[in-house]
Amino acid sequence: MASHPFVAMNTIEKSFNGVPVLKKVTLEVEKGEIHALLGENGAGKSTLMNILGGVHQPDNGQIFINGEEVKMADPHVSQAQGISFIHQELNMVGDLRVYENMFLGSEIRNKIGFLNVEEMCRQTREILAELGVTINPKEYVRNLATSYKQLIEISKALLHKSQLIIMDEPTTSLAEHEVSRLFVLMKNLKKSGVSIIYISHKLKEIQEVCDRYTVLRDGQLVKTDVMENENLEVITKLMVGKSISQERYVHGHEFGEVALEVEGLTSAGLFKDINFSVRQGQIVGFTGLAGDGRTELFESLFGYRKKYSGIVKVKGKPVKINHPRKALQAGMGYVPKDRKENAIIKDLSVIHNMSLSSMGNFERLGFIQGKKEQQKFQTYKEALNIKVHNPRITIDKLSGGNQQKVIIAKWLEAETDILIFDNPTQGIDVGAKQEIYQQILMLAEFGKAIIILSSEAPEVMRICHDINVMYHGEITARFTGEEASEEEIMHYATGAKREGEKIG
Amino acid sequence: MANIDAKQYSRESPSMKSRMSWLWSEYSVIIAFVIIYIGASAMNPRFLDMNNQLNILMQVSIIGIIALGMTVVMLSGGIDLSVGSVLALAGVVSVLALNASGSIWIGVLTALLVGSFAGFLNGLMVAKGRIASFIATLGMMAGARSIALYIAEGGSVSGEVSGFTAIANSDFWIFDFPVIIFFVMAVLIYVLMHKTRFGRYVYALGSNEKAAMLSAIRVDRIKIGVYTLIGTLVGIAAVIETSRLNSISSSSSGAQYELDAIAAVIIGGTRMTGGRGKIIGTIFGILILGILNNMMNLMNVSPHLQGFVKGLIIIIAVVFQKRE
Known part of the structure; x- marks a missing residue:
């Protein structure tokens, strides 16, 4: 069975502007397997997948599908071979309807060339039902929540009778129950013989659903092995190249005066009744899933959004911030995502x-x-x-x-005395990440009040004194850095648990 | 560490080819100007005649002053289609004020006020009304022309104050006054764009409006400033236009000036979407247009065909600049 993998990429090499990105990488995916592709940002995962998807051409190496060599000259060739690529950024046209998006580029037409809307709607409904969701096929995509868009993107791949689906971080915008539904679906697909390449940073998810894994580091293949019984720490070590300490960076609790105080901040549809305060030298984290409203909250606080009510006090003085300039005058700085x-x-x-x-x-x-x-x-x-x-x-x-x-x-x-960082290490490689953390800590030691927004719970756990968890525009829990655990945070972030008293 | 140094060294010693392409992308308009200039001198010996050269400068000065403002507007990511109409309106109103008061100063001041006020309204519509600049200034284009026609009853108005024509018809040393005004304005706008925070903010706004706003820049005020600035420059251009023949036509003065000004900016290498471009580029852009017009006149090309050549040049210029 192993002699004929569905897809085999052999000794792929690729460089951009003379900088090698992939060095003789080999990847094999069996029929009906879920294969995890792992690596830090910049390890070459996306480039490898873009080569498989026909977006980039390799400098060297071959691609075999069912044992036959194929030149992926452009994305159409790749699609014709039954490969679908679900990108992290969704490729949806918001102003088109659900079924129009599903059939974009491959519309069903009747004999005289007009669109067969009824047939397209029927097929759309069928596939969505398989995923366990009911969406009106004639709904405009712009009106849907991100997680639904993600599901539509996946159904699109199913519609094209794909043999291999590449999923690039598909769960970032999904709630927990949606993730588990996606996993059930993936296992069903596997049974029907579809292969999946699964790219994610969430190792726990990977262990749950993947059969084998391949780790890339700096454009080189580090290891390919069976997932079962593999220790997550070992995999992390492989990805990073050394064991990174998950140790907390911050210690000590000597804070200055209250620098920023927020009472009852509310903006219709985005966030409501937000209360918190930050002291000089304190690092306060905000985490949650996509759609939790934390970015909108701080964009409002910084004056980029104007429609909000509530009291904002800087160093005890109430301020009215309706433009970033006012925020700057009040001593706030904002490093956006x-x-x-x-x-x-x-x-x-x-x-x-x-x-x-x-x-x-x-x-x-x-x-x-x-x-x-x-x-x-x-x-x-x-x-x-x-x-x-x-x-x-x-x-x-x-x-x-x-x-x-x-x-x-x-x-x-x-x-500025108050610094707000939104996803401060987004798209930054590991080494520079540590440096940014250290600089943030140094700023706190100088007495700056610091707010960190991050979608990654481990990040806020490592560098924050206090952690606020948000869900649907509300702060659902508050932890100190020591007592927080990733599981607890996830419970509150997904809305599975909420703890009103804790916030008081 | 040595490893990193070696890497950076190899990256920072570009090949001859990439150096040439940098030169081309930064200064293509100057190279094009030199080529056209040499071509023109070779094709017609009268081109190099001193009077002809000064004549070209005189002819481009009015559009040139407007094109300076257009560069700033386009750097901010906008466009102003109303310049020609506002020029006619400012001219008509200023002549009426001139005749009524008998004071040249009041006439000039009126032109500047009408121009800058029209620009200010454009800026308000774009910044506060959040109307696309194309639409807002299209409305202003129709509106200003209509008011000019109404005030002048569709015809021309002429100045009745002696001395007013001296503004555009005097000279200093070998240069006509309008040329000197154009050069002075060019220097002022250059300094404004490169040595003051206003200029820095305009570039930032045109390059990335959201990031500019999140950097605590008052984007709305900058936009209003940009459109008011071009309005004021149009007012200056209106004074020159009116003074040259001592009259202004409400129907034909300033017609299609917006196209020539935009053409000069585009030929000069300013990016349509803003954030990138140079005042120097626009100056050479306007000179290229002036030389082409002059050559076609010297060679007796039908005036009906001159628009075709101009159109061709604009498209060629943009095609070449695409390769950045």
């Missing part, structure tokens, strides 16, 4: 990104002093260990970690 969209100005140089929020510091008689900007950048470059050769290049040429440090420098230069 999705750095490319929200934080960096990609056409401005590294230096200019650093000085953007504090132009007043560099002006004389209304004119910008370029030299002063450069000198100031030099100090931040050393203090935060920003790796850049020529700071006049545009910021998009820097790695994610260095971009993030520039954004941190921006708010330090603006002399």
